[in-house]
Every structure is written in structure tokens, then in C-alpha cells.
Amino acid sequence: MSSSDTGELVTDPPRRRMAREDRHRQLLDMAWQLVSNEGTEALTLGRLAEQSGVTKPVVYDHFGTRGGLLAALYREFDARQTALMDAALQASEPSLASKARVIASSYVECVLLQGREIPGVIAALASSPELERIKRDYQASFIGKCRTVLAPFAGTGAIASAGLWAMLGAAEALSHAAATGEITAAQAEGELFETIVAMVARNASGGVRQA
Structure with a gap:
């Protein structure tokens, strides 16, 4: 009163x-x-x-729990990243260069939109087996999407799992470096683009044993 x-x-x-x-x-x-x-x-x-x-x-x-909060933050980041990439892929040209550029730019852009926060959240997800499984499930989903998008340009129609996991590792490292200012966003996207194109080219030439 x-x-x-x-x-x-x-x-x-x-x-x-x-x-x-x-x-x-x-x-x-x-x-x-x-x-x-x-x-x-x-x-x-x-x-x-x-x-x-x-x-x-x-x-x-x-x-x-705190783990539940971290998982909720990661799910939100993943949903935002998925929506961004899906929209860009749908609007892109049906070529390897176009698809690879979308994957690279979408991944880096989403991390930068979230700022420096997401690398810390991703690192914190390793604090328990349960949280690590959540992270792995989302990583596997991302890799599966990339495999489907890139397979038509691989010649054999298959992308080796090792190459896809290497691509994801590069995406995480380059995005983190861009978020902390060690490299520019353009540098991160360019390097990731080259990594994706080279990975698909190796598969197309039979230079990598298929998983």
C-alpha cells in the first residue's frame, strides 16, 4: 500500500x-x-x-540442475544454428562451392551472433557424461546434415565419417578463434570453406577410404 x-x-x-x-x-x-x-x-x-x-x-x-540449464542453452544455440543454415541452404545454388560456403558462413556467423558465450557452454558440456552425450547427439545431427548436403558432389555419393568429424573440429576451432578476435570472421569462413571443398574432393577422387 x-x-x-x-x-x-x-x-x-x-x-x-x-x-x-x-x-x-x-x-x-x-x-x-x-x-x-x-x-x-x-x-x-x-x-x-x-x-x-x-x-x-x-x-x-x-x-x-545446472546441467539442465547448460543443456537448454546449447539446445537454443543448436536450434538457431540449424534454422540459419537450413534457410541459407534452401536459397543456395546447387553447386559444391555454394553449399560449402553456406555451411562455413552459417556455422561461423551463428557462433559470432552468440558472442564468446557459446565456446564456454560447449566446454562446460564435457563436465558430465550426460551432458557430453547431448553435445555428441547434436554434433552427429550436424554431421548427418552436412553428409546429405555434400554427398551429391562426392562422386561415389558417400562422405567419409573421418572427414566430416575433421570438418566439425575445424569449424569449432575457427569459430572460437573468430569469436575471441584471434582471426577475422572472413578468415574463419574462408578457411572452413576450403576445408569442406578439399574434403569432398578427396572423397570424389577416392583418396579417402569410405566409412
Whole structure:
């Protein structure tokens, strides 16, 4: 309650409870901000509750554990990356150069859009076998998509698994370097593009044993 100018008591309007979906969005946004400002190690459910202005049970209700929160952040990143790449692939020309450029630019661009936060989240996913499996599942999904997109240009119609995993490793390393300013985004995209084209060319020439 508060007092009016006439001295009468005025009842404050009741606070509207935030819808669950809106609260979830608020918590995720604050989690990304915490990682960006203080690093992944500072991201705890208690700290997130404090910064979001809610009680701990609210945060526990949405994520359960710190691992659940990290998994939610990674899923959001993966969904954003998938949507970005799918849209670009659909609009691209049916050539190896075009598809490889889309894969390279989409991967690097999505990491840069998320800033320095996502490398820390990815690293934190290795903290438990369960989280590591989540990361591996999403990596396998990305590799499967790339295999399907690139296979028509491989001659034999198959892409070796070893080459695809090497491509993913290069994508993660180059994107991280671009996010931390060690190289430019253009350099990261260019190097990843060359890596993808060379991988497909090796498969097309039979230079790599097929998995």
C-alpha cells in the first residue's frame, strides 16, 4: 500500500505473474548475459535466480540442475544454428562451392551472433557424461546434415565419417578463434570453406577410404 496526497491509503495493483514461457525466455536471456559478463563458471542456478529477481525454486522448476540449464542453452544455440543454415541452404545454388560456403558462413556467423558465450557452454558440456552425450547427439545431427548436403558432389555419393568429424573440429576451432578476435570472421569462413571443398574432393577422387 501507499499514501495519496490526501493521506488516504491506496492499494497498489497486484503484480501480474509472468507466463511460464515468458519467464523461461527471461531466464535464458539472463543466463547468456551471465556467461558473457562473468564466464560459464559463474553460471549457477542460485546466481541466475538472484540476477533474474526470482526465488531459487523458480529456476529449479525450469531447469532442474545446472546441467539442465547448460543443456537448454546449447539446445537454443543448436536450434538457431540449424534454422540459419537450413534457410541459407534452401536459397543456395546447387553447386559444391555454394553449399560449402553456406555451411562455413552459417556455422561461423551463428557462433559470432552468440558472442564468446557459446565456446564456454560447449566446454562446460564435457563436465558430465550426460551432458557430453547431448553435445555428441547434436554434433552427429550436424554431421548427418552436412553428409546429405555434400554427398551429391562426392562422386561415389558417400562422405567419409573421418572427414566430416575433421570438418566439425575445424569449424569449432575457427569459430572460437573468430569469436575471441584471434582471426577475422572472413578468415574463419574462408578457411572452413576450403576445408569442406578439399574434403569432398578427396572423397570424389577416392583418396579417402569410405566409412
